[in-house]
Amino acid sequence: MAFSPEIWQSVLLTFRLATVTTILLVLIGLPLAHWLNTSRGRGIIFLETLVTLPIVLPPTVIGFYLLIFFAPQNPLGAAWVGLTGHTLAFSFTGLVIGSVIYSLPFAVQPFQSALKAIPPTLIEAARISGANWGQIFWHISLPIARRGIGTGIILSFAHTVGEFGVVLMLGGAIPGVTKVASIQLYDEVQKLNYAQAHSIALVLLVISFALILAISLLQRHRDEEIH
Amino acid sequence: MRLLLILLAAFAGDLRAGELSVAAASDLVYCLEELHAAFEKEHPAIDLKTSTGSSGNFFAQIKNGAPFDVFLSADVSYPEAVIKAGLADEESLSRYAVGRLVVWATGEKTDISSGLTSLSNAAIKKIAIANPDHAPYGRAAKAALQYFKMWDQVEPKVVYGENIAQTAQFIETGNADAGIVALALVLSPKLAKVGRWVEIPGESYPRLEQAAVVTRRGQDNPASALYIAFLRSAKAREIFDRFGFRLPQ
Missing domain, CATH: 3.40.190.10 (Periplasmic binding protein-like II)
Incomplete structure (x- = not known):
């Protein structure tokens, strides 16, 4: 095993990206899941399809469109450059945006099914008893849906750790900024540094295994609670 | 039965006779369109399959058995490394351009x-x-x-x-x-x-001498030698000139 400082840097960067992305996905995903569950609007099916799309969409499609949107010739890209002085491409923020889109369905879908499992009568009863929105969320929705929400959180994190195509198209492989572990692995293979490549691959393998194992345990607990 | 046939057809995408697979450095991506059009005009029976990418990536792929007949690198060291690894013949090394x-x-x-x-x-x-x-x-x-x-x-x-x-x-x-x-x-x-x-x-910067080699796999393909000869032809030279490549020594 060979763990150079560059490897640690890329692994830590991957964790940072996955953590920031996951926090954002909880903040965006929970209200979005609730809205998708409860809205009866006609356009909702299209929105739901759009949210689910990244499951099947080639990452290069996301990478390509983002690269176009981020370009300073584009109004969005120009606005960002005007605001911050640099482009979104090749920046950590740019990768976070890409990752949030890329992992969105992996948060929203488990959130949706978790929230669906809460009996509406329970919410109704709480509301009649005078509980406010916040109390209902913290004391009723969250405790009941916690395993499903946990699944969404772990899946979002794991899926972001596994990101490659979007970052390859958008990142520019800057050490410590956009050169995540999967890109570092790709570079080490091209340099024929198989020892380094093995180290990164093993780290990613163990992390991914542990995360999926955690989800399986969560699911099993939930099933036991139901039966 | 029909399913089996579909499955077989799906796997039949591998290289066939009359085809030559070329792995080329990305600086050639546009130049190659013209080079290959000219080559296929001279040799209508040969169908070229072109892949472009970084030279180092192709070197790593060839080392791991990638099915390329000819490798056009953006330098000389990767083709030399392919030869050193026993995956190409030394005599096939050909300097075709200077970037x-x-x-x-x-x-x-x-x-x-x-x-x-x-x-x-x-x-x-x-x-x-x-x-x-x-x-x-x-x-x-x-x-x-x-x-x-x-x-x-x-x-x-x-x-x-x-x-x-x-x-x-x-x-x-x-x-x-x-x-x-x-x-x-x-x-x-x-x-x-x-x-x-x-x-x-x-x-x-060090001179960007670009060289091509025929891989071990490409040696059995008669089109490989034709392709290397074409890279040195007057027609190819004219195209290389237009794309700003200098003449190799």
């Missing part, structure tokens, strides 16, 4: 009139070069910046393209303000009218 480096920018306001030294201007925030770890043009770009003692200063602004074509794409879209690319790319019909370029003096 040139340019500073390129597409933004209307970006000033690169003083060439490489322009890159240290504060107005240029992101500079794209190819990854020096596995792209010869990236290595040359870094060498040129080091030659002019600019590397330490500009390194924080550098972003790395996976190969020289992606590097050009970063600049073309404007996501990078400027960068260092192959002259062959900016002279291509596709990019000739896009932005401005300034050549980087040849003494500032």
